[in-house]
Amino acid sequence: MPTLGDYLLVSGLLFSIGLAGVLLRRNLLIIFMGLELMLNAANLSLVAFARHGVTAFGLPDYNAQVLVFFIITVAAAEVAVGLAIIVALYRLRQTTHVEDLNRMKF
Amino acid sequence: MLTILFWVFSVLMLASAAAVVLFRNPVNSAMSLVLSFLALAALFVTLDAYFIGIIQVLVYAGAVMVLFLFIIMLLDLKAEARRKLNIAALAGGLAVLGGFVVLIIQVVKSLPGSSDHFPALARTGYSDVYDVGMTLFSGFNLPFQIIGVLLLVATVGVVILSRRSLR
Numbered sequence: 001m002p003t004l005g006d007y008l009l010v011s012g013l014l015f016s017i018g019l020a021g022v023l024l025r026r027n028l029l030i031i032f033m034g035l036e037l038m039l040n041a042a043n044l045s046l047v048a049f050a051r052h053g054v055t056a057f058g059l060p061d062y063n064a065q066v067l068v069f070f071i072i073t074v075a076a077a078e079v080a081v082g083l084a085i086i087v088a089l090y091r092l093r094q095t096t097h098v099e100d101l102n103r104m105k106f
Numbered sequence: 107m108l109t110i111l112f113w114v115f116s117v118l119m120l121a122s123a124a125a126v127v128l129f130r131n132p133v134n135s136a137m138s139l140v141l142s143f144l145a146l147a148a149l150f151v152t153l154d155a156y157f158i159g160i161i162q163v164l165v166y167a168g169a170v171m172v173l174f175l176f177i178i179m180l181l182d183l184k185a186e187a188r189r190k191l192n193i194a195a196l197a198g199g200l201a202v203l204g205g206f207v208v209l210i211i212q213v214v215k216s217l218p219g220s221s222d223h224f225p226a227l228a229r230t231g232y233s234d235v236y237d238v239g240m241t242l243f244s245g246f247n248l249p250f251q252i253i254g255v256l257l258l259v260a261t262v263g264v265v266i267l268s269r270r271s272l273r
Contacts, residue, residue: 001108001109001223001224002108002109002112002152003220003221003222004217004219004220004221004222004224005214005215005220005221006112007149008214008217008220009210009214010120010149012210012211012213013120013207013210014120014123014146016206016207017120017123017124017126017127018123019203019206020127020199020203021126023199023203024196024199024200024203025127026186026189027132027183027186029132029174029177029183030126030127030132030135033126033135033139033174034126034127036139036166036170037123037126037139037142040142040146040166043146043162044146044149047150047153047155047158048153050153050155051153051154051155051224052219052222052224052225054224054225054227058226058227058228058230059227059228059230059237060153060154060155060227062237062238062240062241063241065155065157065158065238066241066245066246068155068158069157069158069161069238069242070246070249070253072161072162072165072166073165073253073256073257074253074256075166075170076165076169076170076257077257077260078260079173079174080173080260080261080264081260081264081267083173083174083177084263084264085267086177086181087177087180087181087267088267088268090181096181096183097186
């Protein structure tokens with residue numbers, strides 16, 4: 001049987017891969033996908049803790065699952081707004097490469 | 107059986123997440139991301155969170171990824187041309203990442219109860235969706251309605267942002 005630590009380790013590794021996408025890639029869309037991976041890693045650890053912290057009635061902790069539901073909803077709204085911003089930026093500059101978007105760079 | 111499924115889906119999820127970062131063509135990255143989200147939904151099901159697993163498939167692997175692919179194809183992005191690597195930035199990113207992975211492993215190892223097996227669940231007559239719905243609509247009714255307003259605001263914001271002339 002997998003333990004709580006196994007799930008947390010997998011979740012941490014998924015978060016690290018998302019962080020790698022944000023730190024190492026220079027395409028705005030790939031950076032955005034990395035952000036989604038990091039959000040999903042947080043969701044996985046929340047659900048693992050919900051399954052670990054069983055209530056007195058022998059049920060999983062549904063408060064954590066409701067929090068995951070809210071995170072998924074907010075992430076969907078965030079993706080819509082973020083992609084709209086990327087499209088507006090692409091219309092203005094014809095690029096999604098972060099090194100070409102350096103007008104505000106000090 | 108559960109152990110085998112856990113490792114199969116974990117490895118599948120981590121491998122396709124790594125493929126998202128490694129592919130140069132954004133369409134390939136988006137397809138790997140779909141596979142990663144589906145494997146994550148399977149992991150949610152192994153944790154007895156059936157509702158969250160279904161929502162993950164519907165919202166992430168369905169709606170969000172359709173939006174991503176739609177934008178990639180709308181912008182007609184080609185595979186990234188190779189550019190000169192900034193060695194210092196790459197080394198800095200890898201150093202931060204390595205430190206972070208070591209930190210995560212140490213924290214998970216030293217967490218009390220991290221090697222516990224999950225306690226057994228009581229057998230109830232009703233489904234997982236019933237319990238999530240009861241919690242959502244009795245304990246979190248106001249946040250639920252605020253989320254509805256947030257979605258409306260996001261919709262309006264996207265319409266404003268994607269107009270031809272931003273004023």
